Amino acid sequence: MDTLLFNLIWILPLITVLACAPISAQKETLLKTIHATSGTIVLLLVGYLTYRLYTLGVDSAAKESAPLLLHYYMDIPWLHMFNAHYIVGADGLNMFLLFLTAVIVWGGILVSWNIKGNQKVFFALIQLLATSVYGVFMSMDLVLFFVFYEMEALCMYLMIAGYGSGRKDYGGKKLTLTLAFGSSMILATLFGLYFESGIYSFSLVELSKVTLPMDFQMWAFPLMFMGFAVSSSLFPFHFWSPDGHSAAPTAVSMLAAGVMMKMGAYGCLRVAMFLMPEAAKIWLPYVVALLIFNVVLGPFIALRHKDLKYITAYSSISHLGLIFLGLAALTPVGLRGASLQMISHGFLTGLFFATIGMIYERTHTRDITEMGGIMRKLPFLGVGFVIAGFAGLGLPGFSGFIAESNIFIGAFQQDSTLTRIVTVLAILSITTTAVYILQTANRMLHGNMPAKYETLTDATFREKLVVVVLVLCLLLIGVFPGWIADMLDQSIAPMMRW
């Protein structure tokens, strides 16, 4: 029963799109209500399944999924010509990512209520995007995984180019083409895995039972890792993200930064590091050198920007850099920190982009130098932004701190000189993060208010709901990290194979 429900996660959004197809695009309220309801149902469904997973514990995990400890495991033959299966399953890691996705999709639907343009198509695209992201996180077969992974970039392009602002065509193209470049690298290694493994299978579980030849691993690992890292904006493939985010509409920014950028890091861990552990151990201590840009220089670049979305984009680049620091630690604490950071940063950046979008809808500018003192008129949104800021700079009580402390402690356990240097620099960079976040909050919310903002009105109920739920998620992980850390530990343990 639960397994069937689990499959519904990605099917429901698709059904919603089909169900809405015959409805006239003029009936916007009806369409939006259907989509919002569907988003809520999926959210509740994922919430229930996450809770179930927590209560079930590792012992009841599907036996055939070993070495992974997957629940809701399902394996159906699919494409016979190259032995691709429809395999889905969940452990703590991807279950939480699914939950994150459900929250962000739900929030994205609610904040896009007044989007300009053809709403029918827009919401359909959001649901398709949701389907693809759910699919990526659920699938345990690499063909299935890749199909969903590709579908997502396409939806992203259509939404940015169609509904974005500013240089939307440029931003959309930059995003999609860079991601496609990454995908090409992944695809090449997928075929490599298929043949080199000698078992002609795309199943993660099957592939993990084979020890891949070392010379293959040595070239395939960096290729695949970097291919995935493109979508997590690891230097030097981060350049798509600021332009992409700033051009995207609010919901797409939320989904892109909150969820899509996690898919890359998830792929790095679940596919690249899991299947090629020996090469990971050799390569990753060098990958940390790239993080000097992400983690150390990223915040400084944010400091020089005035556009809220650019600031948040560089903030994301630096936070995602920390994920890679955790991965490169190759220790249980580091990997747990990396997973926590994926989840935490999803909520965090979702909140960031949601409040920014809501403020932008009111002030019609994202330039912080043109704003000031709007805290007086928009207290709720202002507080929401400040909370996002504090969570972003790693304030205890919010999830960011938990993730960061795990990453730092975990990364310090990796005994290589380069990793130590980067870890020290990353710890010291928490100051720079504080500088740009406070500078932004102060310029925008405090001080004197321009007269033109006297008529602004604060958040509506719908907007408040989104902000409150995201803040609660941040608090939940921040205040009670124990149970989520345990679940992540259990799912990470079988992946530690180096």
Next chain:
Amino acid sequence: MINDVSISYLIFLMPLLVFAINGLFLGRKSDKAAAAFAVAGNGIAMVSALIVAVHYFSSTFAPQKAVLFDFPFLSFAENFAAKIGLLIDPLSVMMLVVVTVISFLVNIYSIGYMRGDRSAGRFFSILSLFSFSMLGLVAATNLFQMFIFWELVGVSSYLLIGFWYHKPSAVSASKQAFILTRFADSFFLLGIVIVSYVVQSFDFFTLNGLTLAAFKKETIDLGLMVVSKADALIIGSILIFTGGWGKSAMFPMHIWLPNAMEGPTPVSSIIHSATMVVAGVYLVARLFPFFAVCGNSLTLIMWVGAFTMIFAAVIACTQKDIKRILAYSTLSQLGYMMFALGACKTGDAVIATGWTASTFHIFTHAFFKCALFLIAGSLIHQVHTNDLDAMGGLRKKMPLTYWSSLICVLAIAGIPPFSGFFSKDEIILAAFQGHHYVVFGLAILTSGLTTFYMFRLFFLAFHGAPRSESVKQGHVHEDFFMTLPIVILAVPALLSGLLGKGIFEHYFVPGRLRVPQLVLLPHAEWIPYVAVAVAAVALLIAWFFYASPKAKVERALDESNRSALYKVVYHKFYFDEMYYAVVRQFVIGGIARVARFIQDYIIEGILAFCIWFIHKLGDLVRYAQGGNLSFYLGTLIIGVLLWRFLGQLPF
């Protein structure tokens, strides 16, 4: 025991509840309800803390250590977990009492102070958040918990300094305070990471029981250098101290504290003088045995403290803003506490006096300094300015405030039998016993300066003729809610030294500290006489310049013909400007600019080149298929010829 545990929960839960309820609901509905709830909640917390303290000191508990509760928070490995708990020992019990008592009184005071402010509800909410965080900090059983609450007090301080967020000066001061302490905290975090990596524990008991000998053999790579684990612990201890260095606003990270006076005065009183800023001292006191074994960390701590002490006292002598004088005075007193801890170490031996003295001074200082800030707040509230130029002659109008201030000023000046005398005397003694004679001299000198600037403030505010219209016209009066806490605080300012001395010398003995090579030395009887004599002379000088019948107060306040040296001091040695220049020029104009240049020109440039290259490649291919017959023919012929003459043909 069961009762004590459940009561101890209340100490933390009540402020948290006040924060949540006031922040979410009451604050927006009714200021009065928010204030009443805040006072009640903090009152319950205070009573609970007092019950725990009475039980503890009537020795129901084990004398060495007691942990009332310790919840696992986050586990990193087996036996290596972060916990949230309540540690009970004399130091933490003392701090629990100080924090709850002062929060309670400041909440009462704020009823008067915030009356009519539109955001009073928010104020009471954040003030309780602060109390909660501070209590969590002092109750910490381990470094991780300390860091969690350390950051939370930082953020409540930020929110309260910038409470009036429409005031640009307040906003920039709050930003400065947060960023500067955050800068120090980044080193603190690094220290925690290094130390916990070496020791595999955050626990204070484990850290305080360490000996370095066990760590001498193994080495650790710190990135730039490979050191032995023992040396890594020493580096870690200094990094951890750096957190306290920033939080307690020691030179050169002191500038945020005087600027933090932009916040409402009750905030300055509780956060920026009595409780939060002593967190740095508390950190060192809490980890004292650890610092004591870590090489020369304590010597560094002593010099940082001693320099801040004299540096801030000198600046305080020239300032005119009543809150800033008190802020510099706080810095100077924090310097006393800090150096007293550092001065314990002499050679390899550790002397007990400094630790007792420092914790004693935390205790006495909290009351009189809190009261002094509340008094300053009352004066500002009545006269509507911070400037001593506009005060004077307030003695008759505010008699209760006047007499309370006299007690507090005498207390901080170290005149017997007021509280400051006892604790400061022990601090000076500690320097003497440790053979740190330079620091000893500085401490005596600073005690004179302290007396001078405090009486300067006192005389200028209360004595002489009124110098502003609002005082002359007689609108000045004493508000009940604002005077009551001041009068209450005057009692411990008078008595806490006399009564506390016994308790501190009995319970705060370093035998509990488990420091190796601990020695106890006899008291040097002549020191109090010297200190009091110096203070008395300074008092007379202050009286002569600012209160004697011959004093020319107007001339003393005149800024027009000052010497260059005085101006340098008056401008606080231009440290604010230096910081500003460094941040502007070096960080934002330097590193950040270079980083953005790399991004916008180099990375985007390479990207543009790649795009251009692909386009050109595309053009080439397109040309090759562009229908140009002679091109087709030419390439065909060249191809065939190459094929032929390279000898690759099979026929």
